[in-house]
Amino acid sequence: MSVLSVQGLGKSFGGVRAVSDVSFSVAPGEMLALIGPNGAGKSTLFNMVGGQLQPDAGSVTLGGATISGLGPRAVARQGVGRTFQITATFGSMTVRENVQMAILSHRREIWRFWRPAAERFGDEADALLAQVGLEVQAERATGVLAYGDLKRLELAVALGNAPRLLLMDEPTAGMAPAERVALMQLTRRLATERGIAVLFTEHDMDVVFDVADRILVLDRGALIAEGDGPAIRANPAVRAVYLGTGSGGH
Amino acid sequence: MSSILPQLLTGLATASSLFLISAGLTIIFGVSRIVNFSHGSLMMLGAYIGWSILTRLPREPEWFALGILATALATALIGVVLEMAVLRRVYRSPELFQLLATFGVVLIIQDVTLLLWGPTELPLPRPRWLRGFVEVAGSRFPLYDLVLIAIGPLVLGLLWLALNRTRWGTLVRAATLDREMVAALGVDQRRLFTSVFALGAGLAGLGGALSLPNASANLGIDLSVIADAFVVVVVGGLGSLPGAFLASVLIGVLQAFGIVLVPKITLVLVFLVMAVVLVFRPNGLLGRPQTEAREATVAAPVVRPAPPALRLLGAAALALAVAAPFIVGGYYLTVLTDACVAILFAASLHFMMGPGGMASFGHAAWFGIGAYAAGLLLHWAGAPMPLGLLAAPVAAGIVSGLFGWFVVRLSGVYLAMLTLAFAQIAWAVSFQWVEVTGGDNGLLGVWPPDWARDPRPYYWMALALSVGVALLLRRALYAPYGYALRAARDSAPRARAIGLDVERLRIVALVIAGAACGLGGAIFAYGKGGVFPTYISIPHSVEALLMVLLGGLQTVAGPIIGALVYTGLADILVRSTDLWRLVLGAVIVVLVVAFPEGIAGAVRRLWLRGREA
Numbered sequence: 001m002s003v004l005s006v007q008g009l010g011k012s013f014g015g016v017r018a019v020s021d022v023s024f025s026v027a028p029g030e031m032l033a034l035i036g037p038n039g040a041g042k043s044t045l046f047n048m049v050g051g052q053l054q055p056d057a058g059s060v061t062l063g064g065a066t067i068s069g070l071g072p073r074a075v076a077r078q079g080v081g082r083t084f085q086i087t088a089t090f091g092s093m094t095v096r097e098n099v100q101m102a103i104l105s106h107r108r109e110i111w112r113f114w115r116p117a118a119e120r121f122g123d124e125a126d127a128l129l130a131q132v133g134l135e136v137q138a139e140r141a142t143g144v145l146a147y148g149d150l151k152r153l154e155l156a157v158a159l160g161n162a163p164r165l166l167l168m169d170e171p172t173a174g175m176a177p178a179e180r181v182a183l184m185q186l187t188r189r190l191a192t193e194r195g196i197a198v199l200f201t202e203h204d205m206d207v208v209f210d211v212a213d214r215i216l217v218l219d220r221g222a223l224i225a226e227g228d229g230p231a232i233r234a235n236p237a238v239r240a241v242y243l244g245t246g247s248g249g250h
Numbered sequence: 251m252s253s254i255l256p257q258l259l260t261g262l263a264t265a266s267s268l269f270l271i272s273a274g275l276t277i278i279f280g281v282s283r284i285v286n287f288s289h290g291s292l293m294m295l296g297a298y299i300g301w302s303i304l305t306r307l308p309r310e311p312e313w314f315a316l317g318i319l320a321t322a323l324a325t326a327l328i329g330v331v332l333e334m335a336v337l338r339r340v341y342r343s344p345e346l347f348q349l350l351a352t353f354g355v356v357l358i359i360q361d362v363t364l365l366l367w368g369p370t371e372l373p374l375p376r377p378r379w380l381r382g383f384v385e386v387a388g389s390r391f392p393l394y395d396l397v398l399i400a401i402g403p404l405v406l407g408l409l410w411l412a413l414n415r416t417r418w419g420t421l422v423r424a425a426t427l428d429r430e431m432v433a434a435l436g437v438d439q440r441r442l443f444t445s446v447f448a449l450g451a452g453l454a455g456l457g458g459a460l461s462l463p464n465a466s467a468n469l470g471i472d473l474s475v476i477a478d479a480f481v482v483v484v485v486g487g488l489g490s491l492p493g494a495f496l497a498s499v500l501i502g503v504l505q506a507f508g509i510v511l512v513p514k515i516t517l518v519l520v521f522l523v524m525a526v527v528l529v530f531r532p533n534g535l536l537g538r539p540q541t542e543a544r545e546a547t548v549a550a551p552v553v554r555p556a557p558p559a560l561r562l563l564g565a566a567a568l569a570l571a572v573a574a575p576f577i578v579g580g581y582y583l584t585v586l587t588d589a590c591v592a593i594l595f596a597a598s599l600h601f602m603m604g605p606g607g608m609a610s611f612g613h614a615a616w617f618g619i620g621a622y623a624a625g626l627l628l629h630w631a632g633a634p635m636p637l638g639l640l641a642a643p644v645a646a647g648i649v650s651g652l653f654g655w656f657v658v659r660l661s662g663v664y665l666a667m668l669t670l671a672f673a674q675i676a677w678a679v680s681f682q683w684v685e686v687t688g689g690d691n692g693l694l695g696v697w698p699p700d701w702a703r704d705p706r707p708y709y710w711m712a713l714a715l716s717v718g719v720a721l722l723l724r725r726a727l728y729a730p731y732g733y734a735l736r737a738a739r740d741s742a743p744r745a746r747a748i749g750l751d752v753e754r755l756r757i758v759a760l761v762i763a764g765a766a767c768g769l770g771g772a773i774f775a776y777g778k779g780g781v782f783p784t785y786i787s788i789p790h791s792v793e794a795l796l797m798v799l800l801g802g803l804q805t806v807a808g809p810i811i812g813a814l815v816y817t818g819l820a821d822i823l824v825r826s827t828d829l830w831r832l833v834l835g836a837v838i839v840v841l842v843v844a845f846p847e848g849i850a851g852a853v854r855r856l857w858l859r860g861r862e863a
Contacts, residue, residue: 050747071746072743072746072747073746073749073750073751073752076746076747076748076749077749081747081748082747084743084744084747088741088743088744088747089740089741089744090736090737090740090741090744090745091740091741092552092553092736092739092740092804093552093553093733093736093737093740094552097733100733101733101734101737101748102748104730104733104734105734105748105749105750106748106749109730110730110731110734110750110755111730111731112729112730112731113725113726113729113731113732114725114726114729115729115730116728116729117728117729117730117732117733118728120730141552143552157744157748158747158748160748161748161749
């Protein structure tokens with residue numbers, strides 16, 4: 001039983017087909033990498049799943065319920081967590097408060113005007129922070145965190161929503177190579193423990209082959225290959241458009 | 251049917267004037283990202299300078315044209331001085347402080363103009379050729395209006411040539427698209443900005459001088475024109491010259507026909523047009539979505555509850571305030587009551603502007619709506635004060651909620667400009683709807699019942715209400731709702747990604763802020779015994795901004811400190827000098843340049859120095 005199921009998804013921008021007829025699914029606990037050269041349609045596809053863009057064709061279902069056509073907020077409410085390529089956190093709050101915010105939203109406690117928010121779900125937030133290794137920094141402002149720590153905070157915030165599906169757009173962009181692998185292995189562990197399906201885009205092939213269970217390759221809006229690491233490495237079509245350039249990256 | 255063509259021509263003449271003023275505003279914004287509040291003041295200066303030049307010249311058409319050009323040149327020079335003395339120093343400040351600095355300039359120019367030209371209106375004696383008429387479709391049409399109609403497209407054409415056929419124009423267009431990149435390419439930004447500002451100022455001066463034959467030079471030009479120009483620029487799309495022209499024509503023509511068909515609702519009509527345009531095209535007719543400035547914006551500091559020392563200080567101040575009627579009396583008690591109202595005024599604005607991230611240049615609208623709700627209920631239905639004090643926040647809250655529904659999706663600058671336009675319309679309604687509101691004379695006899703008529707009990711009531719509401723607002727800010735509101739401000743995409751309804755959070759913030767402010771308006775009305783259009787005036791809105799920015803946006807105690815400091819300063823200032831606008835304006839400009847984070851923010855930074863890693 002898959003968590004996310006995408007069927008025949010398509011999107012055009014003024015006559016240019018950015019994504020056409022893409023179908024795939026992600027199972028609980030599975031890490032699915034979405035790769036492809038620049039302009040392949042990764043971001044468009046990603047934003048259609050996350051609700052930032054509305055598809056022209058096809059459907060996105062989460063646990064059997066259709067989520068295509070919903071906005072980002074409603075998609076989040078259905079149990080989709082998300083991290084951004086450029087980290088987005090709440091700068092006027094401490095690390096712990098960032099996570100508390102996500103839990104408050106998840107537990108539908110936003111529209112309360114009396115009890116201080118700081119007293120709610122502090123322990124739960126600390127538990128999540130401990131899982132990503134940020135517990136000692138709980139009291140700090142997010143503005144003073146190192147970049148890698150910000151990425152881990154985003155992960156903890158996304159987990160605060162108790163997601164069934166986690167969308168990670170270029171999760172390791174801007175990080176040092178050693179940090180990249182550490183962050184994705186942490187994600188790998190959390191996904192397995194919590195049965196979260198993870199869909200991520202990634203430019204670093206080492207990271208992709210290291211952590212992804214399955215890989216989707218997108219080129220000019222169409223899915224050209226799907227499979228595990230060795231299968232993708234051996235796929236001639238992928239080698240031609242992507243790996244065959246010999247750069248290792250893109 | 252025969253009146254359609256002349257009416258259309260009248261509309262087009264209005265459109266030309268609107269275009270001259272908004273063209274400068276939109277070009278300056280495009281390049282410097284500054285919304286120049288003092289643009290209307292430059293037009294006013296153009297009218298006065300034009301009057302002084304034209305009345306000294308021979309009255310032939312060629313001398314008239316020369317005088318107009320000389321005026322434009324003079325205001326352009328004033329623009330250069332302004333840019334170098336003030337704006338250049340605030341390009342890196344937060345948006346709001348830039349607006350505030352230009353408002354300081356508005357105040358300074360007001361008093362300087364008053365000093366130089368005196369308080370009376372100065373009409374331009376019109377020579378014979380200016381009074382000429384042409385026969386259009388069977389009716390007489392003023393020749394001068396035809397000249398105006400031609401000038402609009404002419405200026406648009408010249409600007410287009412300058413922007414598209416010169417190296418300077420290429421740089422201006424490049425800077426409008428990407429300021430940082432132009433700087434990185436080694437272009438001298440200072441000269442570019444100064445020249446653009448001079449051009450905008452010159453256009454404003456041109457508009458001012460050209461308006462003379464149909465109007466006069468008077469001290470009301472600055473604020474009435476800036477509200478119109480904001481509407482035009484917002485409808486056309488910020489930074490878009492053709493958009494400004496299109497919007498000028500649309501609004502000019504609509505006004506011309508509106509006056510004939512439904513004279514009373516012309517202003518409301520303009521606002522409706524704006525609302526419709528923004529609902530369908532949030533960036534205006536020809537506007538582009540705003541690109542985020544790439545310069546690192548100063549991250550808002552972490553909000554933490556006040557330290558115990560400050561709480562102790564607050565409690566002591568409150569005790570002192572409660573005991574005040576036993577210590578001081580008469581006049582000072584009135585000032586203290588005003589201070590209570592100011593606390594509500596500032597705290598409510600801070601609520602939407604600080605944690606809510608929605609700046610307002612028309613906060614007095616809610617104040618006035620509250621005051622008028624109470625006053626009208628008393629005047630027309632004989633409702634007693636308690637009912638009025640209840641109705642005021644309800645009325646203000648409902649209207650601010652409706653307003654919020656239209657504007658909540660807009661970016662900061664648009665929102666700030668629309669709040670100003672809305673307040674200006676509320677002001678015009680209170681001013682023009684004489685049968686109901688009493689117009690300029692206001693509603694009199696809005697007194698509290700006997701038990702509260704003495705200054706002492708009234709002061710205590712005002713104190714209890716204002717401190718009570720301020721504490722409630724504070725409570726809400728530390729509750730989950732307040733955190734969510736702040737989250738939406740810090741990062742809207744992140745807020746949505748965790749399931750927060752950003753728009754709804756903001757509308758509710760507007761309702762709360764509007765209601766609290768409306769209560770302040772009602773308290774003020776009963777305290778003064780009347781309601782007047784000045785409650786909704788732009789200077790009053792700016793007072794609220796000043797209080798909040800004086801105190802700083804990032805602390806909850808800030809607006810209260812700002813309200814107290816401002817009330818005290820204003821009282822001293824108004825009583826000690828006739829030139830209070832000049833002094834206040836200068837103080838604003840200096841404060842903005844020296845303390846970009848407000849008084850409370852500066853104190854807080856000193857307090858925290860070395861405590862945060």
